[in-house]
Amino acid sequence: MRHLRSGTRGFGTALGVAIAVAGTLAMAxxxxxxxxxxxxxxxxxxxxxxxxxxxTATQDGTAATISLSTSAITSPIDVGANSVSxxxxxxxxxxxxxxxxGSSNPAIPAGSEVSTGPLNGTVAAGDSLEATSLKVVVFGITATCNATSPQSPGPFVF
Structure with a gap:
C-alpha cells in the first residue's frame, strides 16, 4: 500500500501543477x-x-504589420527577396x-505583381487606419501609388 500512496501523491501534485498552469493561461x-x-x-x-x-494587417500590442500584394505594379524582371523598400x-x-x-518581400518573378511586407508601424488601441498611398523602391526606381478607392470593407481598427 505504501507504493500506491506515493504514486497517488505524484499524480495529485502533477494535477495541481496542471490546474495552476491552466489558470495562469486563462488569466493571461x-x-x-x-x-x-x-x-x-x-x-x-x-x-x-x-x-x-x-x-493584410496583424497586431501585437502597439506593434502592427501590414503586408500587401498589388496588381498595380508588375515586375519586368526577377526581383530577389528583401530587395523592395x-x-x-x-x-x-x-x-x-x-x-x-519595411524592406521585406518574397522573391518576385518577372511579370508578377509586387508583394511587400511585413511593413512595420505603431498603433494605439482604437486607431482606425485607411491606406491612402504607397511608395515602392526597387533597384533605385520609385513607383508612387495613390489610392483611388476607399479601403474595403473599411479601415483597419486596432
Missing part, C-alpha cells in the same frame, strides 16, 4: 486583434499601372497620417 491578456484582418484598395501608380491591392501611408483616425515601412 488576450492577444489583440485588428479588424478586418484583410482589406482591398485600388491604386493608380502612374506610368507603372493601376490595380487592386490586398492588405516600401512605405504605406494611411490616414489615422480620419485626420492625421501614419506610415508603415
Amino acid at each position: 491578456p488576450a492577444a489583440t486583434a485588428v479588424t478586418p484582418g484583410t482589406a482591398t484598395v485600388s491604386f493608380d501608380c502612374g506610368s507603372f499601372g493601376s490595380g487592386t491591392a490586398t492588405l 516600401s512605405t504605406l501611408t494611411l490616414t489615422k483616425n480620419g485626420s492625421g497620417t501614419t506610415e508603415f515601412s
Whole structure:
C-alpha cells in the first residue's frame, strides 16, 4: 500500500501543477486583434499601372504589420527577396497620417505583381487606419501609388 500512496501523491501534485498552469493561461491578456484582418484598395501608380491591392494587417500590442500584394505594379524582371523598400501611408483616425515601412518581400518573378511586407508601424488601441498611398523602391526606381478607392470593407481598427 505504501507504493500506491506515493504514486497517488505524484499524480495529485502533477494535477495541481496542471490546474495552476491552466489558470495562469486563462488569466493571461488576450492577444489583440485588428479588424478586418484583410482589406482591398485600388491604386493608380502612374506610368507603372493601376490595380487592386490586398492588405493584410496583424497586431501585437502597439506593434502592427501590414503586408500587401498589388496588381498595380508588375515586375519586368526577377526581383530577389528583401530587395523592395516600401512605405504605406494611411490616414489615422480620419485626420492625421501614419506610415508603415519595411524592406521585406518574397522573391518576385518577372511579370508578377509586387508583394511587400511585413511593413512595420505603431498603433494605439482604437486607431482606425485607411491606406491612402504607397511608395515602392526597387533597384533605385520609385513607383508612387495613390489610392483611388476607399479601403474595403473599411479601415483597419486596432
